[in-house]
Amino acid sequence: MASTHEKVRYSPKGERPIYTPGSAAAGVEQALKVLEGRWKLVILFHLFGGRLLRFSELERAIPAISQKMLIQQLRQMEADGIVRRIVHHQVPPKVEYALTDWGQALCPALDAILTWAEQRPPAEAQS
Numbered sequence: 001m002a003s004t005h006e007k008v009r010y011s012p013k014g015e016r017p018i019y020t021p022g023s024a025a026a027g028v029e030q031a032l033k034v035l036e037g038r039w040k041l042v043i044l045f046h047l048f049g050g051r052l053l054r055f056s057e058l059e060r061a062i063p064a065i066s067q068k069m070l071i072q073q074l075r076q077m078e079a080d081g082i083v084r085r086i087v088h089h090q091v092p093p094k095v096e097y098a099l100t101d102w103g104q105a106l107c108p109a110l111d112a113i114l115t116w117a118e119q120r121p122p123a124e125a126q127s
Helices: 021-035 041-047 055-061 067-079 109-120
Strands: 083-088 094-099
Touching: 041 055, 041 067, 041 083, 041 109, 055 067, 055 094, 067 083
Parallel strands: none
Antiparallel strands: 083 094
């Protein structure tokens, strides 16, 4: 049985894990896989703040997305635990989408990315 050069341990509950450059890169890669897709971030921004939107409201809010693509993106986000699909059994059927607590927790991270993007220097100053 092989041993590692470093002691491996689990972090106590509530404590952040200790990252190495490799484990941090792997974690970021996993996060980006969950968020990849042209429309996922747009959908997230429409659902932030506890908003509950029907499918048709999301369609109207994002006019450039096709119905098929919206369905695919919402299903992927639901499978990943970011979006919650709420079905109201009535006639006609009513389906609403909202962020899970984990999905809502993305808000500060995406705000930080937006702030970072706003700080980008003009194109001529980047050389």
